[in-house]
Amino acid sequence: MTIINNQIILAERPNGMPDQNTFRFVQQDVGELKEDQVLVRTLFVSVDPYMRGRMQDAESYVEPYKVNEVIEGGAIGEVIDSRSGRFQQGDVVIGMFGWQEYYVATDKELRKIDPSLAPISTHLGILGMTGLTAYFGLLDIGQPKEGETVVISGAAGAVGSVVGQIAKIKGAHVVGIAGSNEKVQYLKEDLKFDEAINYRSTDNMEAALKATCPNGIDVYFDNVGGEISDAVFTQLNRYARIPVCGAISAYNLEKLDLGPRVQTMLIKKSALMQGFTVGNYADRFNEGAVQLGQWLQEGKLKYRETIKEGFENIPNAFLDLFKGNNVGKLLVKVADHQYRK
Structure with a gap:
């Protein structure tokens, strides 16, 4: 047939x-x-x-x-x-x-x-590439420590939602940035983020970040780039780490994306900014999959x-x-x- x-x-x-x-x-x-x-x-x-x-x-x-x-x-x-x-x-x-x-x-x-x-x-x-992207990007590059502040853009998406939960497992203060009130509610009520910001209804992102991150930002998991990331960079602490996972704000632009230059800011804060793809960790996929599966079974991940x-x-x-x-x-x-x- x-x-x-x-x-x-x-x-x-x-x-x-x-x-x-x-x-x-x-x-x-x-x-x-x-x-x-x-x-x-x-x-x-x-x-x-x-x-x-x-x-x-x-x-x-x-x-x-x-x-x-x-x-x-x-x-x-x-x-x-x-x-x-x-x-x-x-x-x-x-x-x-x-x-x-x-x-x-x-x-x-x-x-x-x-x-x-x-x-x-x-x-x-969560048990595939998006979960592994969150796992390795946050833990290998971001290296969050207990009590530090972790901010995630695109926080209600497939990667960002896992990043925030892993950061909570590690004892961090977690702030998510998303694009609707429904997503903010999901992050805070379902995933137990400490704070969440609706960037679409926020007039001043820097002020919103200062209010939700009173101790500054130690880790910024960047999924979007653009003006949101520009605002986050102003709140970085010394020795901050920035895993750069995506830049969806620029993917469909017809001209080169321009914004504030970050070099001086990185130097002043002795901050690390590193791009990555999950393929960098191919030889460790089993490690990540086992740990994600365990957290999922234990109810630590949703x-x-x-x-x-x-x-x-x-x-x-x-x-x-x-x-x-x-x-x-x-x-x-x-x-x-x-x-x-």
Whole structure:
């Protein structure tokens, strides 16, 4: 029986904010499996801010997407056919097969996950790359100490929400910056942040930071860049640490982003500012995954997911990232798990 694979490809490189013309839906027949290959049916697709950077034809830490090829990204699926001794029908797997309903993979491209440990979607979020990004960025670069003040921008997102909770585990005073009253309430009431600021309704960010961080800022986990970060930099303590995870405020700008120069400020405060990607810690992923899983089982970590339904809604979900419409990890559910064991 012929299986038709619906795919989403990069139709053109966007200038500024992507739109529906950036993507195109195509169909392709799924071919016969070869030795050591498996056929995967997609269940969940991850949409992430870093994907915007890969749409540009520019040198970065990962290769840009190619025009007229499938948008690659993290996905979870189930094996529906296998010619590999490592996988059998019904196995739940994770890989980078991206925005398509089916994928023919070599057995080395996939990793099996255990659906009994936690909902499978968590392996794209708190137990996956976003959780690991929070874990290593905060603990390896930020190194929060008990009693210090940690500020997180994009705090209600997939990474930021985990960063704040880990900082609380380490005994820090935690302040989150987010973009709505609903998100502020989520941070304070559900995740137990000490303080939270709605930047959209705040006229003076420096004053708001002084009020919520009376002892200054020791660690700033930067997810957004832009004017929010400019305000945070004015409140840094001596020997502050700044893990730079993202700069979503600038991703869709058509001209070079300009702002205050930070060099003098860093020198005056003897502060450390370091960019990173989670791939820097690939050889330590198991360490992070084990600790995140333990904290989750102990109830020390909570998570929220914003899940959109339907393969056809993947581009809309991706665009929602830049509107701030999600709380926690943003995923698209493509299909239900069929071959449950």
